[in-house]
Structure formats: structure tokens, C-alpha cells
Amino acid sequence: MKKTKRTTVKSRITKHVVFAIILTVGFITVVNLIYLSRRIIEQQEMKLELATQISANEVDNWVHGMATITEDMAGTLAALDYSDQNTVRSVIDNVANSHPELYYVYFSDTDGNMTMARGVKFAEGVDPRERGWYKKASSAGHTVVIDPYASATRPDVMMATVATPVYLGTKMIGVVGVDADIESIQNFMSTINFEEGSYGFLLDSQNNIIVHPNSKYNPTAEKITPAFEVMPELEEVVAGKDDGYVTAKDYAGISMVYSAVKLEGSRWTVAVAYPESNFLSHVDRGIRISLIVAIFCVIFALGDITYTVRKVLKPLDKMNPAMDRIMLGDFTTKLNFATANDEIGDMQNKLAASLEELSRVIQKQKYVLSEMEKGNLVVEDIEDFPGELNEIARSVNSIKASFNDIISDIQFSAINLQSFAMGINESSDLEEMRSVFEELSAEANILMEKTSHFKTI
Numbered sequence: 072m073k074k075t076k077r078t079t080v081k082s083r084i085t086k087h088v089v090f091a092i093i094l095t096v097g098f099i100t101v102v103n104l105i106y107l108s109r110r111i112i113e114q115q116e117m118k119l120e121l122a123t124q125i126s127a128n129e130v131d132n133w134v135h136g137m138a139t140i141t142e143d144m145a146g147t148l149a150a151l152d153y154s155d156q157n158t159v160r161s162v163i164d165n166v167a168n169s170h171p172e173l174y175y176v177y178f179s180d181t182d183g184n185m186t187m188a189r190g191v192k193f194a195e196g197v198d199p200r201e202r203g204w205y206k207k208a209s210s211a212g213h214t215v216v217i218d219p220y221a222s223a224t225r226p227d228v229m230m231a232t233v234a235t236p237v238y239l240g241t242k243m244i245g246v247v248g249v250d251a252d253i254e255s256i257q258n259f260m261s262t263i264n265f266e267e268g269s270y271g272f273l274l275d276s277q278n279n280i281i282v283h284p285n286s287k288y289n290p291t292a293e294k295i296t297p298a299f300e301v302m303p304e305l306e307e308v309v310a311g312k313d314d315g316y317v318t319a320k321d322y323a324g325i326s327m328v329y330s331a332v333k334l335e336g337s338r339w340t341v342a343v344a345y346p347e348s349n350f351l352s353h354v355d356r357g358i359r360i361s362l363i364v365a366i367f368c369v370i371f372a373l374g375d376i377t378y379t380v381r382k383v384l385k386p387l388d389k390m391n392p393a394m395d396r397i398m399l400g401d402f403t404t405k406l407n408f409a410t411a412n413d414e415i416g417d418m419q420n421k422l423a424a425s426l427e428e429l430s431r432v433i434q435k436q437k438y439v440l441s442e443m444e445k446g447n448l449v450v451e452d453i454e455d456f457p458g459e460l461n462e463i464a465r466s467v468n469s470i471k472a473s474f475n476d477i478i479s480d481i482q483f484s485a486i487n488l489q490s491f492a493m494g495i496n497e498s499s500d501l502e503e504m505r506s507v508f509e510e511l512s513a514e515a516n517i518l519m520e521k522t523s524h525f526k527t528i
Contacts, residue, residue: 084380092372100365119330119345126263126271127332127341133259134233134337137249138214140166140173141235144247148178148237153244156186163188163247174230174252175222178237179205180245187224194223208234208246216337218275219253221292229253229290231281253290257282268325268346274298276338278309285322305329309340318347390419397426432460439467443474480517 144166151158159178167176167188176188179199187193199205204217217232234248256273260282263271273282280288280296288296299306304319308331321327321344331342435453442450452471453464 085377088376088380089373092369092376096365096369096372100361103361115345115349116328116330119328119343122266122269122345123271123330123332123341123343126265126343127334129263130260130273130339130341131334131336134216134334134339137173137233137251138216138235138336140170140249141233141247142214144176144178145235145237148247149239149244153178153180153237153239156184159186160188166249170249172251172255173249174228174255175224175248175250177249178245178247181243191224197223204232204234204248205246208236208248209243212236212243214336216276216339218277218279219281219290219295222250227292229292231256231275253281257289265343266345266349268349269343271341271343274309274331274340274342278340281339288322305331305342308342309333390422428457429460432456432463436463436467439471443471449475 144162147162148159151162153159163176163178163186167173170176175191177186177191177193177199179185181200183198183200185193185199193199202223203220204215207215207217214233214235217234219229219231222228222230230250230252232248232250234246236243237245237247260271260273265271270284271282272280272284272288275281278298279290280298280301281290283289288298288301290296298309301322302319304317308317308329317329318326319329326347327344328347329342329344331340333340439450439453450471452468455461456464
């Protein structure tokens with residue numbers, strides 16, 4: 072038969088409890104990590120969305136500021152004599168002086184007369200009414216934002232224009248416009264406060280790059296870079312797919328998370344690239360915190376359960392030596408040391424009571440048998456014992472009663488034998504002697520019948 076490896080109650084309980092604790096804490100930790108990671112990512116996405124929206128608002132306010140300038144000029148020219156070149160020049164020069172950040176400030180009437188601030192001469196042979204800013208503003212009938220293009224006055228400079236039609240009543244009398252060169256837009260974008268490692272970039276209404284940290288992407292008179300050619304992943308962001316967030320490597324090979332917002336008026340797109348490592352660092356921090364808390368909980372729980380198991384099962388350490396003495400026949404061992412008011416304490420108390428009762432039974436039997444050994448067959452019977460122990464009391468009492476009967480018969484027979492012997496000595500009648508021997512034989516048979524169930528050596 073294969074021998075079973077011995078274990079202890081403490082080890083078994085501790086092993087199962089430890090396994091249960093580790094399993095429970097591990098499961099809760101995994102669920103918590105999954106939930107926490109998702110929540111952290113959601114918070115980081117919200118943070119990215121907020122940063123993108125704030126950046127978009129700043130760009131929108133900047134564009135709106137230029138639109139306010141053109142609309143104020145349009146209102147001023149409509150209220151004055153727009154046909155007087157001196158008046159027109161005074162108005163646009165005043166605006167240009169108040170806003171040195173503007174590259175060009177100008178007005179063209181419906182006859183094609185072009186007036187530019189700061190004494191700048193418009194390109195010769197170019198009809199301002201054929202320029203995109205004029206056509207778009209006159210066609211729309213309201214303030215418009217023009218995507219970057221090469222200036223007619225300075226073909227080497229890329230401009231972004233805000234233009235507003237000027238109306239006298241319901242009649243359009245011309246278009247005013249202000250230009251911001253690409254460099255000024257780049258300077259403005261650099262003033263927006265992005266988180267470390269993040270950066271913003273700007274696309275026009277045709278999704279061409281206006282401003283980007285990589286100067287190779289920025290528009291020049293020779294080329295304009297379509298954003299989706301150099302950043303194809305951005306197409307999903309601008310189209311609003313994948314909840315507006317896409318992860319891909321940027322021009323520097325860094326994995327970035329992209330977010331974009333399209334401006335209502337200009338239809339320009341403000342995009343923000345956020346390092347994916349920033350997302351993961353927050354997730355890693357949350358995971359580390361969760362794991363540290365889980366490990367602390369496991370250690371605390373293991374320490375507590377170890378202490379509890381030792382304390383609860385400590386009485387077993389006292390019971391085993393006591394049971395060893397009982398196995399050697401020492402039924403006087405005292406087990407009344409239970410201090411815990413629980414099942415183990417109850418077991419100790421009941422075992423102590425059982426041993427005390429068994430010791431009392433043994434002592435009572437010992438006393439009765441000792442008296443019988445001394446010849447005292449009139450010793451009192453053993454009282455009833457509980458349960459099956461009462462069979463012992465009945466057996467001892469029965470043996471004592473049998474011995475009493477046998478000894479009484481033997482004593483009676485001895486008296487008779489003595490009387491018969493005396494009678495024989497006094498009589499010489501054979502018939503009378505034969506009768507006496509028959510009586511003695513009958514009594515001997517009775518004694519033999521009573522002792523026949525005893526086995527002897």
C-alpha cells in the first residue's frame with residue numbers, strides 16, 4: 072500500500088487559504104488593471120481632446136481676430152468716401168500701424184483699383200479682381216479665409232488671407248483683406264502651450280499642411296504638401312474614424328497619438344500629436360500602484376491568516392502529547408485547558424469530560440475487582456455506566472454474583488460434608504452410609520454444573 076505523505080492541519084488550511092487569497096487578489100487585480108487601464112486611457116484621450124480643442128479655439132480666435140479687423144475696415148470704408156484714395160489709404164494705414172503682425176493690409180474696389188498700406192505697390196499687370204481672395208469674398212458675400220498661396224506682390228512669400236466684401240447698402244463696392252505670412256502663423260502656433268513631447272500642426276481646407284514642426288512639410292512658393300501623402304494615418308483622424316484617435320509613428324519615428332478638430336469658419340484643421348509613451352507611462356504608473364497595493368494586501372492577508380491559524384489550532388499542539396499519554400494507558404491526563412469559545416474548545420471540553428468519565432469507570436472497576444480479589448464478595452455493585460460502558464458494569468456485577476453463588480454452595484456443601492462425615496463416624500450401617508454418599512454425589516454434580524462454563528488451564 073502506497074504510503075501517504077503526512078501533512079498537518081495547519082499546513083493544509085494555510086495552503087488552501089493562501090491559494091484562495093492569491094487567486095482572489097490576483098483575479099481582482101487583473102480585473103482592476105483592465106478597468107483602470109481603460110479608464111486611464113480614456114482620461115488621457117479626454118486630455119488630448121481637450122488640448123486639441125483648446126488649440127483649435129486659439130487658432131479660431133486668431134483667425135476671428137483677423138476677420139474682425141477686415142469687418143471693421145469694411146464698415147469704416149462703407150461709412151466714408153471709399154472713392155477718395157486718400158481716405159482709403161488713411162483707413163488701411165491706420166489698421167496696418169495698429170497691427171504690425173499683419174504682413175499686408177489692402178482694399179480693392181470693383182473697378183480694380185488696389186490700395187495697399189505702408190506704401191506697398193501691388194504687382195503690376197495683375198488685376199486684383201482676378202485674385203482668389205477677391206473672387207471668393209465677392210462670391211460668398213461675407214468674410215472668408217483663404218488657404219495659403221503665393222503672394223502676387225511677393226511671389227516668394229506664402230500668405231493666408233482673410234477678406235471681407237464692402238457693401239454700400241446692398242451694393243458691393245469692393246473687398247478688404249489682410250495677409251498673414253506662413254512664418255507669422257508658425258510663430259503663433261509655437262506660442263500654444265503643448266504638453267512636453269506634444270506638438271500641433273495646421274491643415275488648410277484642402278488638407279494641405281500650413282504649419283508643421285518638420286519644416287520640410289511647410290508650404291513654399293514651389294510646393295504645397297498634402298497632409299495625407301506624408302501622414303496617411305491622419306486621414307482617419309480628420310474623417311472622424313476610430314473615435315478621432317489614431318496611433319502611428321511621426322516624421323521623427325516616435326509613436327504618436329493623433330487628434331484633430333476642424334474649424335467651422337475657415338475649414339482649417341488643427342491637429343495635435345501626443346506621445347504614446349505619455350499614455351503608457353500613466354497606464355504603467357496605474358499598473359504599478361495596483362500591483363503594489365495587491366502585493367501589500369496579499370502580504371497582510373497571509374500574515375493575518377498565519378497568525379489566526381496558529382492561534383486557532385494552538386490547542387492541537389497540547390492535545391497531541393496528551394493523547395500520546397492516553398495511548399500509553401494514562402487515563403488520568405487532564406485536558407481541561409480549553410480557552411477558546413469555539414468548536415475546538417468544545418472538542419477539548421468534551422474529550423476532557425470523556426476521559427474523566429472513563430477514568431472514573433476504570434477506578435470503580437479496579438476497586439470492585441480488588442475487593443473481590445481480597446475475598447470481599449459483598450462489595451456493592453457497580454452503578455450503571457453511560458452507553459456501552461454499562462456492559463462492563465453488568466459483566467463485573469454478574470461475575471461477582473456468580474462467584475457469590477458458587478462460594479455459598481461450596482460453603483454449604485462443606486458444612487454438609489462435615490456433618491455427613493461426623494454421621495459416618497457414628498454409624499456402622501452400610502445402607503445409611505450409602506445414602507450419605509449419594510447425597511454428597513448429588514451436591515458435587517450441582518457444583519460441577521455451576522462451574523462447567525468456566526475454562527481452566
